[in-house]
Amino acid sequence: MLVIPRAVTYVAAAPLAFAGTVLAGVAVVAARVTLLGSLALAIDRALIQARPFAEVTPLLVVASAAGLAELGIRVLGALAAARLSTRVLGQVRARLVAALVELGPGWLRGQRAGRVQATVGDGVEALQGYVSAYLPQLAVATIAPTVLVLLGIVIDPPAGLAAGIAAVLLPLSKPLWTRLVGDRSRAHWEAYATLSARMQEALAGMPTLRLLDATGDRRAEIARDTERLKRENRSGLAISLIAYCLATVAVGLGTVVVTVLAGLGLVSGRIGPLTALVLVLGVAEVFRPLLELESFWSAGFRGRAAAEAIDEILGAPRPLVMSAGSEVSAGSGVVSGGCSASLGGPAVRFERVSFTHPGSAAAALVGIDLDIAPGETLALVGRSGAGKSTLVHLLQRWYDPDQGRVLVNGQDIATIELTDHRHRIAVVSQDVHLLGSTIRDHLLLARPDAEDAMLLDVLHRARALDVVAGLPDGIDTPLGERGARLSGGERQRIAIATAFLSGAPLLVLDEATSALDGRTEAAVMGAVADLRQGRTTLLIAHRLSTAAGADRIAVLEAGRLLEVGTPTALARSGGRLADLVAAQVVFA
Numbered sequence: 201m202l203v204i205p206r207a208v209t210y211v212a213a214a215p216l217a218f219a220g221t222v223l224a225g226v227a228v229v230a231a232r233v234t235l236l237g238s239l240a241l242a243i244d245r246a247l248i249q250a251r252p253f254a255e256v257t258p259l260l261v262v263a264s265a266a267g268l269a270e271l272g273i274r275v276l277g278a279l280a281a282a283r284l285s286t287r288v289l290g291q292v293r294a295r296l297v298a299a300l301v302e303l304g305p306g307w308l309r310g311q312r313a314g315r316v317q318a319t320v321g322d323g324v325e326a327l328q329g330y331v332s333a334y335l336p337q338l339a340v341a342t343i344a345p346t347v348l349v350l351l352g353i354v355i356d357p358p359a360g361l362a363a364g365i366a367a368v369l370l371p372l373s374k375p376l377w378t379r380l381v382g383d384r385s386r387a388h389w390e391a392y393a394t395l396s397a398r399m400q401e402a403l404a405g406m407p408t409l410r411l412l413d414a415t416g417d418r419r420a421e422i423a424r425d426t427e428r429l430k431r432e433n434r435s436g437l438a439i440s441l442i443a444y445c446l447a448t449v450a451v452g453l454g455t456v457v458v459t460v461l462a463g464l465g466l467v468s469g470r471i472g473p474l475t476a477l478v479l480v481l482g483v484a485e486v487f488r489p490l491l492e493l494e495s496f497w498s499a500g501f502r503g504r505a506a507a508e509a510i511d512e513i514l515g516a517p518r519p520l521v522m523s524a525g526s527e528v529s530a531g532s533g534v535v536s537g538g539c540s541a542s543l544g545g546p547a548v549r550f551e552r553v554s555f556t557h558p559g560s561a562a563a564a565l566v567g568i569d570l571d572i573a574p575g576e577t578l579a580l581v582g583r584s585g586a587g588k589s590t591l592v593h594l595l596q597r598w599y600d601p602d603q604g605r606v607l608v609n610g611q612d613i614a615t616i617e618l619t620d621h622r623h624r625i626a627v628v629s630q631d632v633h634l635l636g637s638t639i640r641d642h643l644l645l646a647r648p649d650a651e652d653a654m655l656l657d658v659l660h661r662a663r664a665l666d667v668v669a670g671l672p673d674g675i676d677t678p679l680g681e682r683g684a685r686l687s688g689g690e691r692q693r694i695a696i697a698t699a700f701l702s703g704a705p706l707l708v709l710d711e712a713t714s715a716l717d718g719r720t721e722a723a724v725m726g727a728v729a730d731l732r733q734g735r736t737t738l739l740i741a742h743r744l745s746t747a748a749g750a751d752r753i754a755v756l757e758a759g760r761l762l763e764v765g766t767p768t769a770l771a772r773s774g775g776r777l778a779d780l781v782a783a784q785v786v787f788a
């Protein structure tokens with residue numbers, strides 16, 4: 201059986217629809233048994249007992265009504281199944297989104313993005329046939345044959361037992377089969393998800409591939425992945441065919457044995473003609489649900505593998521542990537709800553903070569002790585991999601420190617309600633992704649009730665009015681995937697406008713490493729300088745000029761804090777900062 205434990209929790213999302221689908225399946229069997237039973241009685245009365253036609257007619261009416269009822273029940277069953285899959289898929293999608301939000305960008309960074317997308321997209325779709333066809337039919341194929349075999353045993357024990365043995369032969373052969381099928385369905389999904397991830401990476405990285413002249417290599421890899429998927433498809437098809445053949449042989453043998461036993465019973469006088477007829481006609485109904493289950497095998501095969509991939513995301517250990525005492529912070533400048541930050545911004549303190557990324561051997565941060573005063577701008581500098589991003593990710597609470605605490609206005613951020621905490625941080629990073637299809641959509645994420653005048657005001661303060669003016673429909677111009685229609689400098693200014701609009705008093709600035717043209721550079725720098733006013737700012741600096749404009753600089757190396765001080769003091773001290781500048785490894 202292609203069942204995994206999590207599948208039970210999926211159908212629990214729509215218990216009534218699941219029960220309705222199963223009930224409809226069982227009712228179809230009942231309708232068919234009624235039809236065949238009435239026909240057997242009609243044949244017995246008309247041909248064997250030679251009763252008048254009037255005595256046969258009601259039985260034919262019952263048989264016809266049962267046939268019509270079967271049609272109606274099938275329609276109702278299909279409606280229940282559609283409802284079941286809509287509810288389950290909707291809920292699984294919602295749970296996946298919630299899980300991905302909880303797992304956070306830190307977890308996503310360690311994953312292959314294309315695989316996660318394949319699971320969230322096609323994986324969820326693959327569940328459709330699994331939950332709405334395979335799982336309900338599995339229940340029907342358990343309930344209906346059991347009841348019919350018991351009835352058969354009551355009617356004629358030898359024939360009933362023979363049908364029962366044939367019906368259980370199939371499931372009995374399953375344990376070994378299930379393992380084989382389980383392995384193959386996993387391998388099939390692996391092949392599919394790898395190909396899907398590779399295709400998405402190739403599309404996303406097309407400019408780099410062309411630049412490196414590596415499109416040929418990537419094509420060869422994709423051809424190899426396609427071949428592997430084809431092999432897995434073939435082996436899945438072979439298993440499916442073998443399963444169907446085995447089922448058909450078991451059913452055929454069972455039918456022959458029951459028919460022979462009914463014939464022998466009739467000849468020996470053990471049973472009458474009516475019982476023999478009922479047995480011969482009814483035996484097909486014992487096996488029909490089992491054969492229908494086999495016909496949903498493919499849906500089960502794909503759905504089981506997808507369910508396992510979904511399970512991996514839903515069951516992944518969460519990087520954050522929400523403490524029972526998590527609370528909404530009071531009086532600490534939580535989202536001001538306007539366009540201006542609370543005066544001065546909050547104080548930030550890293551207290552003996554150590555952190556190692558999950559799965560990483562080396563610590564990213566070791567014993568960091570760092571205070572940032574309200575309204576201060578602190579620049580973080582250090583070689584690539586020194587731990588600058590990790591430090592700001594801990595402030596944003598992508599992760600909790602392994603040791604130590606991060607405090608905002610004296611309050612451990614682990615005890616603050618996560619959404620409140622994140623609402624008071626604005627991030628302007630070098631790879632800004634514009635969400636939503638237009639600039640307006642993106643801005644409104646920060647403040648859904650903002651009116652046009654407010655939007656124009658923040659765009660003005662972000663030196664972004666000329667960006668909007670250059671677009672055919674202004675802030676309502678479609679921007680393409682992640683704002684691809686805008687240049688890097690334009691996207692940064694939109695991000696600055698968003699930060700103004702959010703009113704968040706804590707600012708994380710990840711300075712762009714790529715150079716902008718002179719005018720854009722000046723516009724971005726001016727907008728950033730305005731944005732920093734009245735906010736506490738943590739700045740990942742890549743340029744001497746930027747770091748020099750901060751109130752203080754903190755130098756990180758291999759996860760340790762080497763020195764902190766004003767730019768002038770550090771430059772004069774001839775310490776690590778001076779070394780890094782001299783070696784030109786910090787600043788591009």
Ligand SMILES: Nc1ncnc2c1ncn2[C@@H]1O[C@H](COP(=O)(O)OP(=O)(O)OP(=O)(O)O)[C@@H](O)[C@H]1O
Binds near residue numbers: 306563564587588591
């Ligand atoms: N998601 C992750 N999983 C495992 N290790 C990680 C992860 N993110 C960062 N690291 C490791 O943690 C260390 C610090 O990385 P971090 O990104 O904080 O450095 P950085 O100073 O910001 O570097 P850069 O300037 O290149 O962005 C590095 O050794 C890095 O390899």
